[in-house]
Amino acid sequence: MKQNELVSIIVPVYNAEQYLEHCFQSIADQTYTNLDVVVVDDGSTDRSAELCDEWAKRDPRFHVTHQSNQGVGAARNKGLVCAEGKYIAWVDSDDWIESDWIEQLYARIERYHADMVSISRGFRKHPEQDVLLKYKAIIKNDNEFARELWSTFTRREIFRGLIFQNFQIGEDACFLTQARAECNKVVLCYQKGYHYRVNDNSLVHSFQLQSMYSWVDSLEYREEIVRKEHPEYVKYMHWTLAIDAATIIRFCRGHHQEKGVPELEWRVRKIIARHIFRIRYSMLTSKAIHDTLAALKCLLLG
Structure with missing residues (x-):
């Protein structure tokens, strides 16, 4: 596969030292190698910042920015400012991806000349088949889209003028609703390869x-x-x-x-x-x- 276009992977990091090696290694091992890995350390108090800097020395595709703790939304906003790729992918610092994750998503967005590739929630009769949605059909099928940011692969221009709000839960869905409204073409697909690590102490798995x-x-x-x-x-x-x-x-x-x-x-x-x-x-x-x-x-x- 031709790898002409630079792909930025934005990784916000906060106190994730026990997961970072696995996460970063899975990104470094991607079969699609033309990457700009934008790591934003959001004021970590463990060894995360040190580990991020070590990876920047090991792999020149990794670029690290440090900031005071402002929340994941602010970290993602910073990542968008720093990203230089034509396309944007997202990986959370406690998760990891299969080696062909970026290659598969890149292939789809190029094949269909789309603005975004989005993972399906699997409600359709034949969820394994790619579906190209255009204009009104994008929002009309909103119930089909996964809510999480990692489930998307997007042309960077779509995010111009958009910012993440400071919500503890639900900011992904807010941001993606706005982003999809800016798209002319979205590919809805069923692609395995992103491994979401369930943390029982996270905000979405505990009552706070x-x-x-x-x-x-x-x-x-x-x-x-x-x-x-x-x-x-x-x-x-x-x-x-x-x-x-x-x-x-x-x-x-x-x-x-x-x-x-x-x-x-x-x-x-x-x-x-x-x-x-x-x-x-x-x-x-x-x-x-x-x-x-x-x-x-x-x-x-x-």
Whole structure:
């Protein structure tokens, strides 16, 4: 395969010393070698900063920037400023990728002359088949896209003018909703090769009230930004907003008596109620309909 185009891989790092060697080695071992690895150390207090600098000495494709701790959103924004590649990929510092991950995504974006390649959630009847979505079909199929930033491979120009907001949870979905609205062509594909490490102490796998409130803030921001900037797409967002809100309700189970939780659940149920009765069920697969009914149960029963 020709490797004419530089690909930037942005890796935000914060206190990930036990995972960095595996993560960085998997990037260094990519079969697509024309890489610009943008590592942003977000004020780590362990040995992460030292390990990042060591890798910059070992591999000239690794470029490290250090900043005071400002959060993963700020680290990603810094990464976008520093990135020089035609295309942008993302890897979290505690995860790792198969050796052909970048090659496979690069091949697709070049083959279809697309703005973005996005991993499918697998709801379609034949999820293993690539689907090229154009214009309105991109937002119309929003429920098909994975929510995480690592699931995308994008032309850098698409991100011009976009910034990550400072949410503890949900900032990926907010950013990608805005980014996809700027795309003319998106390839929806089913590609294995990214290994997401489950950390039971992470914000998305443990109940922390402040994080839950931040998650609700991100949903309301996502709803507001679509209404303001892309009102024609609102009718296609009802499903994803209702389902994501129902996920928060499920996290609250077992914590109903804790201070602040009833108020949180009330805000979340208002989001579900605004959207669940406006969903176009003819657009949904059987799996998506099942998830919708589960969200309705969260609204009615908690």
